Each structure stands twice: as structure tokens, then as C-alpha cells.
Amino acid sequence: MNSCLLCETPIAEKPSWKALLALEQQTEICQDCSKKFQRADIKEEEPFLDQITSLYTYNEAMREYLHQYKFLQDVALASVFANELRALLKGNATIVPIPMHPERRIQRTFAHVDELLKIARIPFTHLLEKTGTEAMGEKSKAQRLAMEPLFKLKQGTAIQPSTYILVDDIYTTGTTLRHAATVLKEAGATRVDAVTLIRAEQ
Structure with missing residues (x-):
């Protein structure tokens, strides 16, 4: 049992x-x-994103889940939403997790988005590198708009004229996903969608 x-x-x-x-x-x-957990099931277009899909709202239960998973490093919790992610991320698109900066990876001990995909048995490819360690939640809207690009292509990466799906744990302002999508589209991607587990209120 x-x-x-x-x-x-x-x-x-x-x-x-x-x-x-x-x-x-x-x-x-x-x-x-x-x-x-409260479903959101949001599907909408965003600047630089052809479609953004978010599965759940950021209610108290989800806040506690995310804290226990990410910050208390309870990696086993990666499996809680595996079925939902697997059902959504099927098809021929290239799945691209939003990367962590190497320094943040050391602090957290694991890459939380990667683990969500691994436990759901969803193939993914790292095409992007994080250029800084700043967290979006620590910045004002004006600061986010004035930021330098958050990502760059990994050295030697070739982007095909096809569909890519960015995956992140939470959508708050969309800044992170827009920066990532811009890099992929400028490199030749035909379509860039995004999927997040959570949609937070702005």
C-alpha cells in the first residue's frame, strides 16, 4: 500500500x-x-510566445508543495504531477526546460524542472544557458523590462525551423519565458510554446 x-x-x-x-x-x-490543488487550465498567447499553457493556480496548497519540493529539496514530490505533464507534453515538439544558473543548481542540489520531466518520462533537451543568478521575484516591473537577456544558446547549439516547448514550474510575469522564447526564435525556431505547472497572480 x-x-x-x-x-x-x-x-x-x-x-x-x-x-x-x-x-x-x-x-x-x-x-x-x-x-x-485548484486547476487553472489557462491557454493564451503571449508576446514572443505562440501559446502559454498553465495547469494550476498558485493557491495555499500549491505554495506549500512548491516550498517543500524546491526549497526543502523533497525530490520525491516531482512525481505528484507527472501524469498531467505527460498528457500535455506529448507530440513531436522539442521540449526545452528553463535552465538554472550553475550557482543556483549547487544551492538547490537539483534542477527542479528537469526532475519534473524526468519522473514523467518526458524527453527534453537543454538548449539554453542562464546568464545571471537574479530571481525575477526580486525585481520590479521596470527593472525586468530593462534587463539584459536572461539566456543564451548553449555553445554549438543549432536551432531547427520547428516547434519548441519551454517548460517552467511557475509563471508570474512571463519575463523568463519571453526572454527564452526570443533567443529560440531569433535563432530560427518556427514556433515557441510554453507550459508551466503553476500560474501565479501578478
């Missing part, structure tokens, strides 16, 4: 032949915890 990754309540699962053959996705959180 599995236990909920968030509240540790035992999760009773009905036996099935799919489960025995590992064809059925395991439930990682209990129904009570699952109900606390």
Missing part, C-alpha cells in the same frame, strides 16, 4: 491486471490532498 507523498496517509488502490503489469500509473497523493 502506498502512502500520500504530502500527508503520508495510506492510499488504498484496487488491484488490477494493469497495475500488476505496471501499465497503470500509481496514485502519488490522496484524494483529500488532490482536491486542495
Whole structure:
């Protein structure tokens, strides 16, 4: 019997032949915890992005989840939303996670967006490098607009005239995704979409 990754309540699962053959996705959180997350299901166009999709709102349950996952380094929580991400990120587009600066990677001990994709078994490619360590939440709107580019292409990277999907954990102002999309489009990408787990209120 599995236990909920968030509240540790035992999760009773009905036996099935799919489960025995590992064809059925395991439930990682209990129904009570699952109900606390509020779906957003936002799909819209953004400057420099052909489409941005966000799955959940940034409510109290999601804030606690993100804090425990990213800042308390509970890597096991990467699996909580694996089914939702896998259903959304299927197709032939190249999946590009928003990268962390190497210094931030050392501080956090793991790349949280990479882990979300790995546990969901979604192939991805690192095409971008972060140029600075500043966090967007620490800057005003005027400061964000005046910033130098946040990303550059990794050395030796060739961008094809095809579709790319940027993936990040949370959308707040869109600055990070717009900077990343601009680099890809200027390098030759035909279409750049984005997917985020969370949409925060601005």
C-alpha cells in the first residue's frame, strides 16, 4: 500500500491486471490532498510566445508543495504531477526546460524542472544557458523590462525551423519565458510554446 507523498496517509488502490503489469500509473497523493490543488487550465498567447499553457493556480496548497519540493529539496514530490505533464507534453515538439544558473543548481542540489520531466518520462533537451543568478521575484516591473537577456544558446547549439516547448514550474510575469522564447526564435525556431505547472497572480 502506498502512502500520500504530502500527508503520508495510506492510499488504498484496487488491484488490477494493469497495475500488476505496471501499465497503470500509481496514485502519488490522496484524494483529500488532490482536491486542495485548484486547476487553472489557462491557454493564451503571449508576446514572443505562440501559446502559454498553465495547469494550476498558485493557491495555499500549491505554495506549500512548491516550498517543500524546491526549497526543502523533497525530490520525491516531482512525481505528484507527472501524469498531467505527460498528457500535455506529448507530440513531436522539442521540449526545452528553463535552465538554472550553475550557482543556483549547487544551492538547490537539483534542477527542479528537469526532475519534473524526468519522473514523467518526458524527453527534453537543454538548449539554453542562464546568464545571471537574479530571481525575477526580486525585481520590479521596470527593472525586468530593462534587463539584459536572461539566456543564451548553449555553445554549438543549432536551432531547427520547428516547434519548441519551454517548460517552467511557475509563471508570474512571463519575463523568463519571453526572454527564452526570443533567443529560440531569433535563432530560427518556427514556433515557441510554453507550459508551466503553476500560474501565479501578478
